[in-house]
Every structure is written in C-alpha cells, then in structure tokens.
Amino acid sequence: MAGLLSLGALLSGCSDPGWQTKDISGLMPPLEFQLTGESGERVDAQTFRGDATLLFFGFTHCHDVCPATMAHLDSIMGELDEEARDDLQVLFVSVDPARDDPETLREYTANFGPEFVGLTGSEEQLDALTRRYRVTYGYGEKDSEGHYMVSHPSAIFAFDRNGEAQLLIRQDDEREDVLSDLRRLLAQG
C-alpha cells in the first residue's frame, strides 16, 4: 500500500507546475529525425534548431483530426505577436507516404500559415521517429476504391529552441492553456 502511495506521489509530483499542458521534459528525448521535405529534399532535425518547434503526425486524406488540429493551431498562433510567430514552426509529418508525396504536402500546408512545414519519409524513417516519441500509426483495409484509413497520434509535441522535448499538447487542452504555454516556450532564450 505504501508503495502505491509513493508511486502516486511520484506520478503527480513530476510535472512542472508552471506548464498548463503535459510536461514531458525528461520523459522524451530531444528532436532527431531524417525525413523528406516539401521539395523532396532530405532534412534532419538540425535544420529546425534555433526556433521552437511543434511536431504533429497525420496524413493529408484525414477528414477530422488533422485538419481540425491544423486549423486549431493556426488560429491559436494567430493570437501570438508577429515576432513570436516567426520563432515558431509546425512540422506536419505525414505517416502516409504512399499518398503524400512532397508536392501533395506542399499544397496541403499552403492552406495554413507559413510556419507549417510538411514532411514525410520512408517506412524506416517514420518508424524511427514515431518510436522515439512512443507513438505509432497503422493502416486500415483498402475499400473498393482504394481508400483506406490511417491511425495516427493526435498529440502535438513541443520542443524548445535547442530541440529539447518540453510539452505534449492534447486535443482537448484549453485554448488559453495552449496559448500561455506557447508564449512561455517562445520566451525561453
């Protein structure tokens, strides 16, 4: 019983009270990946160091979670100062490379602000990245027209300017909470 109690204390005691969303510093490793950019170029995490980074997984044929999340983020970011906005980038990683080539990704992210960058990669590259953040994705059966569903994480991972993992933002986190955390993340040197 004592073990359970101390475990409970451990669970509740490890998050930084300053953050409103889920603190994952110390729980998740720094941002690292090898992927393909919107022009078909090879990119890695170093390319994005220096700015605070949000990482999100999805696919462009997604009807609910992805567009909702992207639009939600876009509108939240609209409330940031322009200067702060320049220091923030959103990486949209497609886990459906069979349908999302660089051009499709470019057209998709053009619907949102300039901070949005589309990325994808080979199965090995995507597996390495999802595994690193303890998330996964999978494909459903194809229907007669070749359409299929894709399961993917709905979490948004936030990294500081040095690529250190900071936050996990969930779908149902309050807008004000996300906004205040983004401001705080951007205020860090």
Next chain:
Amino acid sequence: MLEFERVAGYLLPWEFAPSWVIFCLVAVGLYLRGMQRQRHQGQVVGYWRPFVFLLGVGAIYAVTQTHYDYLSQYMFFTHRAQHLVLHHAAPFLIALAAPLPVLAAGMPSRLRQLPGRTAAGRVMRPPYRLLQHPIIAPLLFVGLIYFWLIPEVHFDAMLSRKLYQIMNWSMLLDGLLFWWLVLDPRTPQQGGLGYGMRILALLVVIPPQILLGAYLTFSESVLFDVYAVCGRAWPIAPLTDQQLGGLITWIPASMMSVIGVLIVIRYILSEKGDVDGGETEHERRVPQP
C-alpha cells in the same frame, strides 16, 4: 525468406527488457533442472504440472517480450488482454503447478547454503505475511487493477517506459501472490490458508471486477485518451476498443475466480478422501514451507 524474417520479427521483443527475459529463463532453467534431479532421485514427476508451469511462464514471455507487447502499448483491448495474462491466467497456471519443490530442487546447492539465507527469510516474512493477509490480498488484487486504470495514471504509465515496466511487473507479482494464496497446495494444517477464506477471497474480487468491466463496456465516452494521443496500432473506433477492453476486464477475469473456487472445492474433497483413508496424489506432493 522475407516471410521468415517477418515471422521472426513478430517473435522478437518490441522493447527489449532484460528483467522479463531473465525472470522467464531462470524460472524455466531452475524448473527443468529440478525435474531432472527429482527423476535422478527416483521421484515420479508427472506431466501436467510441468506442462502447466511452462505454459504459464511461456505466456508471460509471449505478452511481454514479443511483438504482442507493441499491440498492448497501442490499443486498449490488447492491453487489457496482456494484463489478463500477467495478473490472472499466467500466475494462476504457475500457482496451480505448485512449482516450489521442483524449483527448490533445481537451485544450485551453493545458493541453498548461502549464509544469511535464514536472516533474509526472517526479514522478508513480516511483509510477506502482511501482503498475504486474507483481507489485504484481495484488496491489493482489485486495487491494483483500479489503480492502473485511473485515467491520469494510465496516461503516464503508457507514455513512460519506466512506469510501463513498473505497471506490468506489479501486476505479475501481485497475481503470483494472490493465486499462490488461494491455490496453495498446503492444507490449512500445513500452513495454507483456510479453504473457507480462500473461497471468500476468490468471491469478493468478482463484483469489483464486474463493476469496472461493465463501466468500461457501457461508458459512452472515451475514458483513456492516451491511445488517441499516441496513435493506435490500426484504425479502430475508440469506443469499440474500449468496449472490447471492458469485456476482457469483466468476463474472463471473473471467470478465473469461479475456476479457482472449483479447484479449492476439489482440494477440500481430496482432503476428505484423505481423512477417509486413502492418501491422495494432492496430499503426497505437498511442499514443506
């Protein structure tokens, strides 16, 4: 060749955790060695006990150190099935096999004569007695199931590799303690728990499990968002996933108690047979603590 690699990939661990591999290897190693020694000493070693024991250990290995572990991490119902094995089925089989005398016979003699062994036994005894108290044990058994299903706790346990391991180990160890308590082959006179108390312990854990399972099954909202946050192994409606998980928590879990009660009743009957004259197989094999 490609097919072979794919199958081999499913048999390899998703996240290699030495503790599980060592536990399973040591258990099987000691058991096989113990059996061999007992045979050498002319003791009759049956078939069903080794079979049941190895099946239990094999099941633990399969749900923790093969690709099945991946499914348990990224889907609720497969996670519930994993815990059904770790907390119910596998410890049940292991306890049923009453493996202690065989494991003891398999122990290297150097280990058995280690100085400080009795002192360690003395230190371990009070906490062990506490955990195996007929009121504490069922409480802990049900409490752990509930604890790891508190949504915030569940979220953290699935997200953190360390907590995930702690969760699974706590389920297995508690399962071994509980099922050993109620399926202990020793009679009450030999130090085992009274049969009435065993049946009571098995029965009191049923309603809370039914309640929890039914709650999960009939809940109209998704209670555990971690599977959406981290992604599911394949696209499945979140509520379907939760309902399947609820059914696993509800039906097979409480069925195990019923089977346990039947086995205890068989113990009682075989003891009666002993009193009436003939010594039963069950009595003869009783290990001394």
